[in-house]
Amino acid sequence: MRTVxxxxxxxxxxxxxxxxxxxxxxxxADLMSDVLAFSSSDALLITGLTSVQSVHTAHxxxxxxxxxxxxxxxxxxxxxxxxxxxxxxxxxxHSMFEACGILSRNGLVGSAxx
Amino acid sequence: MNPxxxxxxxxxxxxxxxxxxEVLYKETxxxxxxxxxxxxxxxxxxxxxxxxxxxxxxxIRRLSIANFEAEMNVIMYADEAEMExxxxxxxxxxxxxxxxxxxxxxxxxxxEGNSTATPEMRARGFGAGLGLPNIKRNSDEFSxxxxxxxxxxxxxxxxxxxxxxxxx
Numbered sequence: 691m692r693t694v695x696x697x698x699x700x701x702x703x704x705x706x707x708x709x710x711x712x713x714x715x716x717x718x719a720d721l722m723s724d725v726l727a728f729s730s731s732d733a734l735l736i737t738g739l740t741s742v743q744s745v746h747t748a749h750x751x752x753x754x755x756x757x758x759x760x761x762x763x764x765x766x767x768x769x770x771x772x773x774x775x776x777x778x779x780x781x782x783x784h785s786m787f788e789a790c791g792i793l794s795r796n797g798l799v800g801s802a803x804x
Numbered sequence: 805m806n807p808x809x810x811x812x813x814x815x816x817x818x819x820x821x822x823x824x825x826e827v828l829y830k831e832t833x834x835x836x837x838x839x840x841x842x843x844x845x846x847x848x849x850x851x852x853x854x855x856x857x858x859x860x861x862x863x864i865r866r867l868s869i870a871n872f873e874a875e876m877n878v879i880m881y882a883d884e885a886e887m888e889x890x891x892x893x894x895x896x897x898x899x900x901x902x903x904x905x906x907x908x909x910x911x912x913x914x915x916e917g918n919s920t921a922t923p924e925m926r927a928r929g930f931g932a933g934l935g936l937p938n939i940k941r942n943s944d945e946f947s948x949x950x951x952x953x954x955x956x957x958x959x960x961x962x963x964x965x966x967x968x969x970x971x972x
């Protein structure tokens with residue numbers, strides 16, 4: 691995850707201590723229903739949805755962290771929950787499209803449930 | 805039941821099997837309609853319990869996804885619900901019994917993409933018509949019954965051994 695932080699000039703909103711966690715794959719969506727239905731575990735969730743439900747979604751789907759795009763920051767409730775359940779939250783000013791493109795160019799793959 | 809006979813979706817469970825077994829642990833949660841602020845807390849609590857009990861990771865993930873979907877369904881569509889979570893020797897059984905508008909056509913509601921969600925629900929990241937099918941996909945046993953203007957009850961079981969097939 692530390693590599694992602696470097697590639698996208700991320701701020702780390704919480705979970706600094708978990709940045710060595712490997713990112714198995716990436717799943718990008720603003721629709722949490724899609725994450726719950728189609729992502730695999732150990733994915734980095736890339737989203738613009740900053741509500742507490744994004745953290746609940748990442749938690750139940752066993753995501754390794756959340757990357758908020760387009761300069762969006764997690765809500766206070768989302769931040770608190772992420773601390774409680776130990777999910778790192780990253781933010782970047784890159785758009786969803788740019789962030790996915792950069793990560794893909796650097797070897798990260800999409801997450802797809804088998 | 806003869807599988808060739810047409811079913812009455814409103815009354816008949818989709819998978820009429822029922823797992824039997826001694827209940828080792830049980831807990832009940834009350835879910836309140838429109839309470840988006842607390843949506844997901846019951847699923848998180850159950851996940852923590854199953855981790856403590858040493859339930860297999862894949863089974864915890866499948867059950868947690870089903871629980872969160874069901875919890876959000878109550879918050880989006882029902883007035884309130886009771887969620888009962890029961891740990892059996894080799895499985896977990898969850899029952900959501902809600903008081904609400906009910907589902908007029910269960911067969912329609914079980915198809916991916918069919919939804920009566922409002923734009924507000926979609927803005928919150930839900931309401932894509934994937935919830936009920938995803939609960940079924942993540943369960944090894946699944947049943948649903950509903951009465952219009954009364955409520956909906958869904959019941960599902962996830963086996964500890966995730967390779968055991970089931971409702972998917």
